[in-house]
Amino acid sequence: MKKLYLAWLICLMAFQVSAQQRWVTGVVADTNGVPVVGATVTVKGGTNGAITNSDGSFRIEASDSDILVFKYLGYDEQEIQVGPRTRIEIELRESAHQLDDVVVTGYQTISKERATGSFDIIDKAQLEKPSGSIASRLIGSAAGLVGTQDAYGNPVFEIRGRSSLSTSATEPLLVVDGFAIEGGFESINPNDVESVTVLKDAAAASIWGAKSANGVIVVTTKNARSEGGGKASVTVDYSGFFKVSPKLDLDYTLSQASVNDVIDYEIYGFTRWDSTTWYPQENDYSGGGSKVYELLNENRLGHISDAEMNAAIDELRTKNNYGQIKKYLLQNPIVHQENVAVNIATDRSSNTLSALYQNDRQHYKKQNSTKYMVNFRNRTHVFKWLDFNFNGAYTYTKNDNSGYGLPGLSPYEMLVGENGDYIPYSYGVSLDYVKRHVPEGKFPYEDWSWNPLQEMNNRELTSASANARVQAGLTFKLWKGLTFDSRIQYEMIESDTHNYYNENTYTVRYGVNSAASWNKETDEVTANLPTGGFLDQSRTRYDVLTIRNQLNFNHTFAEKHAVAIVAGIETIDRRYQSFGYPRTYGYNDETLSVGNFPNGIGGTGVYQLKDWQGNNLTMSYQNSFSYTTDRYFSAFGNASYTYDSRYTVSGSVRTDASNLITDDPAYRYAPFWSVGASWQIANEAFMQQVDWIDGLALRFTYGYNGNVDKSTTFKPLVNISSSPNTVTGELTGSMSSYGNPTLRWERTGTWDIGVDFNLFRGKLYGKFDVYSKHSEDLIADVTLSAVQGTTSMRLNNGEILNRGFEMEVGSTLRISPNVTWNGVLTLSYNKNRIKSLQVKPTNAYDLVYVGGSTAWMEGYDMNTLWTYKYGGLQNVGTASSPDWQPTILHKSGLYETFATWPTGDPMDCSYAMGTTVAPWNMSFSTSFRVYDFDISMIVTGKFGHKFLRESFNYPSVSGRAVPNDKYSEVKNCDPNEMIPLPQNEIETRYYFWDRFYPYMSYLSESASHIRLQEFSVGYNLPKKVVAKIGMKSLQVYAQCNNPFNIYFNGYGEDPEFAKGTIRLQASYTFGIKCKF
Secondary structure: OHHHHHHHHHHHHHHHHHHOOEEEEEEEEEOOOOEOOOOEEEEOOOOOEEEOOOOOEEEEEEOOOOEEEEEOOOEOOEEEEOOOOOEEEEEEOEOOOOOOOEEEOOOOEEEHHHOOOOEEEOOHHHHOOOOOOHHHHHOOOOOOEEEEEOOOOOEEEEEOOOOOOOOOOOOOEEEEOOEEOOOOHHHOOHHHEEEEEEEOOHHHHHHHHHHOOOOEEEEEEOOOOOOOOOOOEEEEEEEEEEEEOOOOOHHHHHOEOOHHHHHHHHHHHHOOEOHHHHOOOOOOOEOOOOHHHHHHHHHHOOOOOHHHHHHHHHHHOOOOOHHHHHHHOEOOOEEEEEEEEEEEEOOOEEEEEEEEEEEEEOOEOOEEEEEEEEEEEEEEEEEOOEEEEEEEEEEEEEEEEOOOOOOOOOOOOOOEOOOOOEOOEOOOEOHHHHHHHOOHHHOOOOOOOEOHHHHHHOEEEEEEEEEEEEEEEEEEEEEOOEEEEEEEEEEEEEEEEEEEEOOOOHHHHHHHHHHOEEEOOOOEEEOOOOOOEEEEEEEEEEEEEEEEEEEEEEEEEOOOEEEEEEEEEEEEEEEEEEEEOOOEEEEOOOOOOOOOOEOEOOOOHHHOEEOOOOOEEOOOOOOEEEEEEEEEEEEEEEEEEEEOOOEEEEEEEEEEEEOOOOOOHHHHOOEEEEEEEEEEHHHOHHHOOOOOEEEEEEEEEEEEEEEOOOOOOOOOEEEEOOOOOOOOOOOOEEEEEOOOOOOOOEEEEEEEEEEEEEEOOOOEEEEEEEEEEEEEEEEEEEEOOHHHOOOEEEEEEEEEEEEEEEEEEEEEEEEEOOEEEEEEEEEEEEEEEEEEOOOOOOOHHHHHHHOHHHHOOOOOOOOEEEEEOEEEEEEOOOOOOOOEEEEEEOOOOOEEEOOOOOOOOHHHHOEEEEEOOOOEEEEEEEEEEEOOEEEEEEEEEEEOOEEEOOOOOOOOOOOOOOOEOOHHHHHOOOOOOOOOOOOOOEOOOHHHHHHOHHHEHHHEEEOOEEEEEEEEEEEEOOHHHHHHOOOOEEEEEEEEEEEEEEEOOOOOOOOOOOEOEOOOOOEEEEEEEEEO
């Protein structure tokens, strides 16, 4: 019994010890090892709590069974049971969905709960991935933000569809640290970006007035962070990566038939169709024909025998230049980037200095660029009542544009011979003509041949650009919550072009030779240009000065009434200058010497000069200059009121005036405005018992944004020639603009209804928006009666309607203490329609062949794909003498051949196949944090649109006729289903077929596709390991972009990169990031 009592006593004492409160200490840091200052540490279900100090440390009373809860704004909440430990070190990870983030509009920063507009905040983890441009990090990151990439992955964005008929004012406004910039994404160091906010509706973007109809992308750069406690904090961030892609896919880009098929096509077509029309005659100097074509023509003229011709052609059948093109003209695209940032922060100031080096190699040799960027940012608390801000950025880019690209040769034409010598080809002049008729030795240069590799190796085509941007501002703290900002931004963009061709280029040799006067009777040659290189130069400069004064008030009264007010004025002065210089002849790049015109520049009478074929010759000698000024004056205001963190109303107004707009006050000062309201339903008392709903909000906004279209003027303008007419000796003039006396801002009215939700403690979150954008007063070509003096003018008469919805659903699951998963799915739909456009096409080719702005039709999507419908072969001859011709079929039943442009009503023979821009866009991004590994993936998709797949190119056999790889398809086709080769021996209008064959409805295919945009794996070395080498964090990573695509067209063609062009290829990135 005593033993039993003793055992019970021991157990009771153990339980009391385990339940006893004790002090637990620890440190809270972020994933980079930086202390988190001000994080809260509480005992779950209890009253004990603590806040981390300047070094991230804390001290709290707890027992073994207690669970500690760690919280900090912008980071995922974490819970850890104390157990027997007396010290806990924890790492907080940034919130994947950033529920508690603030919204940065460029003019103000407000909490997300108090914002009524539609916006997206880009995941910070996405922004920190390696990229040559921050723009590439935005692809698939927000619903409604649709990016179209070029062959190197650089995107162009649209937000909620196109809102203007302008061809130049379609992209979102780009704002950096509170100012709209001109330099574009390429002027931003991607490693300096702290956050990106996308403003999509009127309430979010209308404060930007006449520049915001296409949406706004707001970029905020990083600042050094102080650790507090009066100590200076010094950190150094380094990142570097190497990105490489395979060489160009020549099979896709060239899309050529086999060598034998190409030669057979040339032989077959040389005596058929329209070839006889283009035969070079004995005294015809024009060149540019392929080797086979020249052999066929030399045989036709009797200069070589059949045997000689056939032997030479058989030899060419054994050649294929793909290997030489890859060796001599192509290279692996490579991006190499190094970036260093030094951050120094105290309690009163923060300073960041960053420097970037980036080298880009494109697909073609001698197509490279090198970029240098230096950025400095300072934030200083000068006095309690005064802050000073300064941002300085300088970017210098040097481009080598000397590459030749693809050579334009037939597949059997080699670049160099077996001994490495350049193989000579005819270009502008037939070498056979030169050999037989031209006294080569008397011309300045004996060599008249062309070779693309020789051309590339003997020219230096370079350009350089400099972008300097300075921002400075003072913030006066007048009263609690009341501040006054006075800020200025100056931006300068300058570019210079320097193109030098030495004497070994065909450009120089032919240019000098063809300018010489040749007396064909005496063979006397007189040079009119000096020998030596050519130099072409030009320069442009863009200066923008922005001055803004702004009053801000942000205060909460009685803990329930939150008021935020912004009001200010802004002026913008833009100046654009261009300088054009005439070509310099006889230039020597080593001695910097130049030549002169030995016989003058030409003209009339005694000054008249003749070129080598006896044509009048006049040399350009004048400089050209241009100077353009745009000025804007704006007044703006924004106010919001929030009651008890539940109900918010907001409104903004802005008026913009400019010298671009009519001087009629009724139009010049047209205001842009918005109103909005939101209801934080989850904060209502009746929702407090619903513990699975953490956040639920309803939003509504309506307002007007604006757009700038500088394609016309409000007064008529006359363009005066820079030099007198060579015949009359007088200056000439032409109308450059007929004027628009009521020229005014383009306006876009938008309403948006949205719902935001956060459920199950972040395990499910998202939002849903429905919107309508009605753009009006759009600048458009309006059809007029010819009695007005012109048949069209650009007036404010267009209207576009965009309607759609956006959805985002995300989830974050903490699977275990060391495994976290996050996934976000976005889906958006936009339907575009031209609501009003007072212009109608007069010809079907405006819709189908020309396309672009001439294909816009009222009532249709402005991106409508117009085609002809193939009508099969029709006999336009007689039964005894048939003439079978391919035709197009009108809706009225009329058949027309390819001999002339279609006649009659354009809408009768034009067929709308759908839109070329995807109405449906989706993205899915997912990431895993598994112990020290970060694994992420982004998939994007576009659906519901159309494109025209590659057609056979039906080349006329003249010059270089290279049939593409659809040749076999056409040879075996049903002639009533697909355009066949000409049925007649002689088809004189065969060259005209290219106005029809690429635009047949049977070529229309689904453009829907899915891209694996990115797959990334990173490894973070453990803190204990990196600490031993003096670092705070170290990450190595590998990333693959665009490794896999799914196309829905059945032909393997990328709908965004037409076959026969460069398409987006996979790239592989390897890099390292560390912090000291």
